[in-house]
Amino acid sequence: MNIYRVQGPRGPGCGGCLIILLLFALLTGGTRGLVNLFGALVFSGALGFLLLVGLFYLWGYWISQQIDNYQKSQTESHNRFVELLVGILMKIAAQDGEVTKEEIQTINNFFRYHLGYSQVQMAWVKEMIKAARQSTTPLEALLAEFRHSSTINTRLILVELIYQMIHTRQPVAEQALRQARDIARFLGLSEYELRSIEGKYQFYGQSGGSSRISERERALAVLGLAEGASEEEIKQAYRALSMQYHPDKVQHLGAEFQRVAEAKMKEINAAYDYLKKHGN
Numbered sequence: 001m002n003i004y005r006v007q008g009p010r011g012p013g014c015g016g017c018l019i020i021l022l023l024f025a026l027l028t029g030g031t032r033g034l035v036n037l038f039g040a041l042v043f044s045g046a047l048g049f050l051l052l053v054g055l056f057y058l059w060g061y062w063i064s065q066q067i068d069n070y071q072k073s074q075t076e077s078h079n080r081f082v083e084l085l086v087g088i089l090m091k092i093a094a095q096d097g098e099v100t101k102e103e104i105q106t107i108n109n110f111f112r113y114h115l116g117y118s119q120v121q122m123a124w125v126k127e128m129i130k131a132a133r134q135s136t137t138p139l140e141a142l143l144a145e146f147r148h149s150s151t152i153n154t155r156l157i158l159v160e161l162i163y164q165m166i167h168t169r170q171p172v173a174e175q176a177l178r179q180a181r182d183i184a185r186f187l188g189l190s191e192y193e194l195r196s197i198e199g200k201y202q203f204y205g206q207s208g209g210s211s212r213i214s215e216r217e218r219a220l221a222v223l224g225l226a227e228g229a230s231e232e233e234i235k236q237a238y239r240a241l242s243m244q245y246h247p248d249k250v251q252h253l254g255a256e257f258q259r260v261a262e263a264k265m266k267e268i269n270a271a272y273d274y275l276k277k278h279g280n
Contacts, residue, residue, distance in 0.1 A: 035051065066120040067127065077253050079147070083128055084146045085158060090132035091139040092162060095179065102168040104129065110161060114263070115256035147187050154248045155187040159261060160197050167201050196224030196241060219271035238272040 071079055074275060086107065093103040111117040111125045111257045146158065164174040199221030220227065223237040245268060247261040 016037065038146070048113075055117050063120065063123050067108065070120055070124060074254065075252065077252055080204055081150065081154065081253055082125075084149075085161070086128040087132045087135065087137070088139065088142050088146060088158065089131060089161060089165060091163060092179070095176070099133070100168065103165055106161075106165045106168055106189045109244070110164075114260055116259070118254070143186060144182060151244070151249060152188060153261065154253065154257070155189060155252075156193065156197070156244060157257070159184045159187065160188060160200075163197055163201050180273060192224050192237070192259075193244065194224075194238070196222065196237075199224055212274055214244075215274055219274045222271035223275070233274050239269065241268050 015062075036069065047135065089103075089107050093099045107129065108122070108125065112122055115121075147155070150158075159180070162180050166172055166180055169176075181194065181198075184197070184267065191198075217227075222236065223229075223241065225233060225237055242265065245261050245264045246263065247258040248259050250257040
């Protein structure tokens with residue numbers, strides 16, 4: 001079967017139509033006809049441009065109103081927590097003088113996929129990212145306010161996000177790891193809690209990625225334990241992390257952060273169940 005089709009003669013394209021229109025205006029109205037035609041084209045183009053500008057302005061105004069309504073529907077502690085979260089992450093991303101697309105994407109993905117933010121909420125996050133880039137408030141001041149106004153479970157969320165973000169660059173710079181550890185200790189995380197977070201990312205950047213580690217290694221990392229941990233140590237780790245990540249402890253921050261805590265609890269439960277089932 002012949003798969004090629006013979007195409008018939010094509011009509012004039014947009015350029016051809018314009019030439020025909022110009023010739024028609026010249027023949028019917030002379031020079032004045034051309035002037036009138038150009039005036040009509042310019043007017044219609046300007047009108048279309050103004051309509052686009054107007055629609056863009058109306059869309060921006062509607063979004064800003066929706067953001068304002070959303071903020072008013074939330075508690076002050078919720079709004080300030082999110083602002084501090086974004087501000088701290090942006091300051092850390094800018095430490096080397098450049099904020100990469102991957103780092104911005106990590107922040108956006110957390111709010112879009114982990115918290116299930118809507119288009120309006122994501123517009124709010126983007127506004128905060130823009131404001132954080134322009135802010136001159138030092139990282140130390142933001143961290144001090146965060147430590148003063150947050151509980152240990154919300155600090156755990158922040159530190160895990162920091163580790164997630166610094167691992168977007170491979171290999172991870174030792175300076176970035178030291179800073180993440182210093183921040184975790186400044187926020188009051190114990191070495192045990194820090195190991196639990198850091199353990200999830202210790203295999204990143206290796207050939208094959210995190211999928212190379214065994215289920216046992218993954219479970220131990222989630223609980224902040226090393227190979228050889230006793231049954232009693234596993235139980236203690238599970239109890240301590242279960243208390244820290246209990247969803248009720250982030251109730252004041254809204255349903256979205258409760259979902260984050262619930263996801264973490266599922267991860268902790270799965271790790272404990274695996275180790276309990278398979279033993280040492």
